[in-house]
Amino acid sequence: MAALTTTSYAILGWLSVRPWTTYELAQQLRRNLRFFWPRVESRIYQETKHLVTEGVAKGERSYVGRRGHTIYSITPKGRRALAVWMRQQNDRPLLEFEGLVKVFFGASATPEQLLAAIQSAKVLADEIQAAGVIVAREYLEGRSAWPDRAPLSGLIFDFLWNHAENLRRWAESSQQEVATWPTSSADKKTERAFQVFRTAIEQDEKRSRG
Amino acid sequence: MAALTTTSYAILGWLSVRPWTTYELAQQLRRNLRFFWPRVESRIYQETKHLVTEGVAKGERSYVGRRGHTIYSITPKGRRALAVWMRQQNDRPLLEFEGLVKVFFGASATPEQLLAAIQSAKVLADEIQAAGVIVAREYLEGRSAWPDRAPLSGLIFDFLWNHAENLRRWAESSQQEVATWPTSSADKKTERAFQVFRTAIEQDEKRSRG
DNA sequence: GCACGATACTCTATGTTGGAGTATATCTAG
DNA sequence: CTAGATATACTCCAACATAGAGTATCGTGC
Numbered sequence: 001m002a003a004l005t006t007t008s009y010a011i012l013g014w015l016s017v018r019p020w021t022t023y024e025l026a027q028q029l030r031r032n033l034r035f036f037w038p039r040v041e042s043r044i045y046q047e048t049k050h051l052v053t054e055g056v057a058k059g060e061r062s063y064v065g066r067r068g069h070t071i072y073s074i075t076p077k078g079r080r081a082l083a084v085w086m087r088q089q090n091d092r093p094l095l096e097f098e099g100l101v102k103v104f105f106g107a108s109a110t111p112e113q114l115l116a117a118i119q120s121a122k123v124l125a126d127e128i129q130a131a132g133v134i135v136a137r138e139y140l141e142g143r144s145a146w147p148d149r150a151p152l153s154g155l156i157f158d159f160l161w162n163h164a165e166n167l168r169r170w171a172e173s174s175q176q177e178v179a180t181w182p183t184s185s186a187d188k189k190t191e192r193a194f195q196v197f198r199t200a201i202e203q204d205e206k207r208s209r210g
Numbered sequence: 211m212a213a214l215t216t217t218s219y220a221i222l223g224w225l226s227v228r229p230w231t232t233y234e235l236a237q238q239l240r241r242n243l244r245f246f247w248p249r250v251e252s253r254i255y256q257e258t259k260h261l262v263t264e265g266v267a268k269g270e271r272s273y274v275g276r277r278g279h280t281i282y283s284i285t286p287k288g289r290r291a292l293a294v295w296m297r298q299q300n301d302r303p304l305l306e307f308e309g310l311v312k313v314f315f316g317a318s319a320t321p322e323q324l325l326a327a328i329q330s331a332k333v334l335a336d337e338i339q340a341a342g343v344i345v346a347r348e349y350l351e352g353r354s355a356w357p358d359r360a361p362l363s364g365l366i367f368d369f370l371w372n373h374a375e376n377l378r379r380w381a382e383s384s385q386q387e388v389a390t391w392p393t394s395s396a397d398k399k400t401e402r403a404f405q406v407f408r409t410a411i412e413q414d415e416k417r418s419r420g
Numbered sequence: 421g422c423a424c425g426a427t428a429c430t431c432t433a434t435g436t437t438g439g440a441g442t443a444t445a446t447c448t449a450g
Numbered sequence: 451c452t453a454g455a456t457a458t459a460c461t462c463c464a465a466c467a468t469a470g471a472g473t474a475t476c477g478t479g480c
Contacts (some may be wrong), residue, residue, distance in 0.1 A: 005435070006308045013315035023458055033314065037309040047435095067444045069459060083424055086319040090309045090330035092337070093377065097246040097303040098216045099368060102296060104243065105223035106362045109296040120300035121369075127469065128304070133414050136407035148396075152316045154403025155387070159310060159331075159380045161410045166376050167303065170369045177365070186358075193364025197346035200371045203344050216468065233427055255429065257466095277475045279428060407468055 007039055012078055019073035022048045048072050056081050114178045122171040128164035160174045213278045217249055219295045224412055229283035258282050266291045324388045332381040338374035
């Protein structure tokens with residue numbers, strides 16, 4: 001019997017609110033968690049079944065015409081499992097950033113290719129913020145489906161929005177720098193990097209003193 | 211024949227510099243890419259073999275006493291593959307953040323549990339910046355193994371350092387907020403969230419106007 | 421000479437992706 | 451009214467990936 005994963009609890013969390021079909025569950029996970037817990041649809045279909053074998057959810061089969069669907073709901077054991085999870089150690093946030101890998105091996109790339117690699121950060125930033133603006137307006141204009149969730153949503157929003165801001169800021173400033181490289185000198189390029197290093201160390205020292 | 215993945219190219223990138231043993235490769239990947247392309251050691255051992263079957267690397271077996279080791283080097287086909295990769299589309303950065311999932315379902319958690327979930331961001335921020343300070347000093351004091359890499363390292367450093375700054379800023383401000391919740395009101399908590407939403411929308415509007 | 425850390429791997433269960441494949445139900449435009 | 455598009459509701463598979471355990475040998479410091 002495999003233990004439950006964060007993906008299991010992400011589904012269980014939704015089931016703790018009300019019963020859902022897997023399709024709806026996949027939709028909610030996609031809409032709400034995609035930027036910090038992305039999982040493909042087929043994984044959700046697998047995992048709902050797993051939740052049932054673990055006894056933390058139960059599925060009820062019904063039909064609309066000849067097409068069946070399963071509505072899942074949480075069991076008392078599921079609620080207890082969710083509470084136990086909340087008490088457990090948290091994994092550190094995990095980042096995978098192919099564009100940065102290309103920058104790392106940028107000696108084998110052209111400046112144009114570096115520009116494109118960096119661009120992938122901006123694309124994500126735009127996506128996050130486009131979604132964010134919609135959510136923010138829904139809350140502010142009282143059109144949100146769960147207005148009570150505003151305080152929690154605010155925390156998540158704060159993280160994601162500023163994550164996006166960092167992605168964008170970095171992308172723009174890095175693209176600007178790389179654009180100068182074809183006509184720049186090694187010294188100039190190195191000096192820019194040293195500037196970055198110095199700023200960071202100053203920040204760090206200020207923090208350890210303060 | 212499975213296509214090469216970013217992990218393949220991450221290894222190939224190292225091999226484009228000089229030949230390495232898998233142990234050294236795993237070490238370099240860990241030291242240099244762990245914050246934006248983390249892969250377990252056993253994966254590297256698997257993948258070096260795969261690179262050989264794909265013809266992009268070759269392995270030379272030798273012995274120190276009775277213990278063997280394999281030194282991998284890149285082939286001409288490997289260099290071409292690396293160049294092709296550089297031209298290809300980039301995946302968007304990917305984030306997995308269990309702590310945020312717990313915050314999302316925070317209705318089922320205690321404030322202390324939320325505090326702990328948020329803390330996981332700070333732990334990573336400290337890790338990134340502790341590693342960053344060492345690297346920055348190495349470059350600034352001329353003790354770096356590859357001083358020529360400074361311009362590229364500067365770009366990567368800039369992203370990671372500020373990613374860490376955002377993690378820390380968010381963690382501290384969110385923990386401060388959550389700490390008030392046991393004695394706060396729903397209105398106050400919602401107002402804080404609305405403040406976050408409004409700031410974001412203003413930022414967004416300023417950007418689209420400017 | 422021995423303990424311990426570094427080097428050099430292998431193995432396995434399970435999680436996960438991404439894409440293809442297969443239906444049926446419902447909505448929308450003509 | 452009907453055809454085509456879109457939404458709903460799944461299944462299947464190869465390959466990537468993790469985490470942790472397991473197994474050796476080599477080199478260094480005491």
